[in-house]
Amino acid sequence: MTEITREERQREDQAILQQFPILDGSFTYLDNGATTQKPQCVLDAMMHYYTKENANPMRGLYDLSIKATEAYEDARETVRAFINARAHEEIVFTRNATESLNLVAYTYGRAFIKEGDEIVITIMEHHSNMLPWQQLCKEKGAKLTYILPEADGTITEEMFRSYMNPNVKLVAMTQVSNVLGVKNDIKTFARIAHENGAVFVCDGAQSVPHMKVDVQELDCDFLSFSGHKIYGPMGIGVLYGKRDLLDKMPPFLFGGEMIEYVTTEGATWNELPHKFEAGTVNDGGAVGLAAALRFVSSIGFDRIEERELHLTKMMMTEMQKLPYVHILGSTDPEKHHGIVTFTVDGVHPHDIAAIFDSHKVDIRAGHHCAQPLMKFCHTPSTVRASMGLYNTEEDVQHFLDALKKLREEMGY
Template structure:
């Protein structure tokens, strides 16, 4: 693809995103935290609230029926997007964090006992660590950690070695929010099942950037957030195999998740409503469906090519900056748009502040992965994360700003 062709596509895509189109002075490179929203998503939500807003599932009047249809149509769109077998396997939550908390409570109650083992990786986001940490403490189970090599990869050999007859559940990130490395989930899920273990996948960083097929991967559960994939904040998904969800108790109790209530007891609604207590976020679900429609319209081939191109170019340019060290894989494409780095002698917060003065938006800190930071002996880092709507020009602005960081901090190069 020529530079002219790429710039033409850049311009077309960026017109779809009101915030970045209206503010070309901003280079938004914090997409792992949240993405910008295309106009089609904003309009879909506006249409719902202007034309179809009502409490779904409960009313027999036309407006409530429309709200119910909008909500369930969104569920079907999610099912198709991740290739789940049934709409019953799609649970709407607020975000990946709530999905994982729901799972850590309900799956623990159903499947774990004292002395059982839960296997996770040291690179997990706190959302996929603390719920299991608390579940292990509650049940008297043991939490075990897989540790990556210097590039962030976990080997099949180590995975086999860490599995034991006591391992009842494995939970891991698909793509690390710090290192950008992608775990070999299909292999690990197969080995877990051969061991009689359940497999949980945190797809917060993968579902927005690569095709995720739960049937092909054969994971038992998948959690992800809408706001990291062009949809609004406040909507997330938990996928689970139907037979496992049926065996799990509800996480929250109240309206809509019940079938029958007496003074003494209650029975639960059928899937997926058993896990969706209270008034649901129809507007968020509508926005998520519109985001999925945008992905389908743009196409995975375009998304993957653009993000791989930016990743390779970013690694090449960052590697040429003196005193800068990129954590994780050596290959640019293997970072999946996520570049976490340090600059010798400069605190990450200072790096972020200097870049902010140049209207380059990045992130600094421990990225909700403190055990990984401790493992790497790096208290905090700076992270830039790219999406398909980012451009080479934004990358160049980012690199140019980084090159002056040490000079701004008083170092004589």
């Protein structure tokens, strides 16, 4: 992409910031890996739905219910196009990425994983892409195997192949680590898994908001992501699944809407994707998510990736000059995808976050729902700064100013 001038960047920054009402300049928000702020267009879309179209969708023959149904299914089509799924039937709305992954584990896993089978994940997984497989393996008598990456989080093709064997029936892997920021080669790993006869589950919670994700190009069998991490509302998530697999899977939850016909003895299930969407759906959340995806598309991932990389380079370059600061993962900013996780000698991560908060800089401290990775990295907890498309050079400078004052304020 053509390099832009500082003046052009500042104009772009202001144009983007003006679309986020909460970002009023009173604080610096660098916790986008946990959740993102919402642009006005998302708030407007949800307000329009609740004031002009709100009704129980798919169950009423009156005009308002029909509008609600159309709004919900239009949102599904927006998601389908955004990740380039083949058909709208392959898009299931959930509460979040965690529920999406649990859905696969409880339905596909219980139906097709047997005693003696093996599931392969990485030590880098968020607990949401670890605990469902742990519990499934305990229930089924299957084996759970962890891929251990290089120190910077890299998993090579050769390394991945070494974990494949005829017993491996499922591989679950994050596309981007929520701690190290490293990107896994999902396309290559999914191909190898398929050659081995295994199904591939991709956690896209940290990738879908920051880069173009094409499920047909990746050829993953399932992909999950959350609306609140991509500038949409909380309480709405997505599970993409290949149609032939979703067809074979039993329902996850039982009740209204997911049925075709019910008798006192049993029931038959609704067609896809409604088989997996029991009860009254989060129509307003789906509308908000669709608005968020349109907003992201209007900026474009080329610009988003360039913006976030520029800020990551600026941040890491200055951090690497401080001998008491230690960045987890690669020394190369291009391998962090907007996520910079670090420790500071002699200062507990919770104290770091508290001091940053006194400087009105919001960062995250703890184990980041990745305790096995923390153990692998030989640290119980860390601090994480994570970028969003609205962050600016001024935000990074505020972060660096607070970091440089940190040890002084701790009495060092």
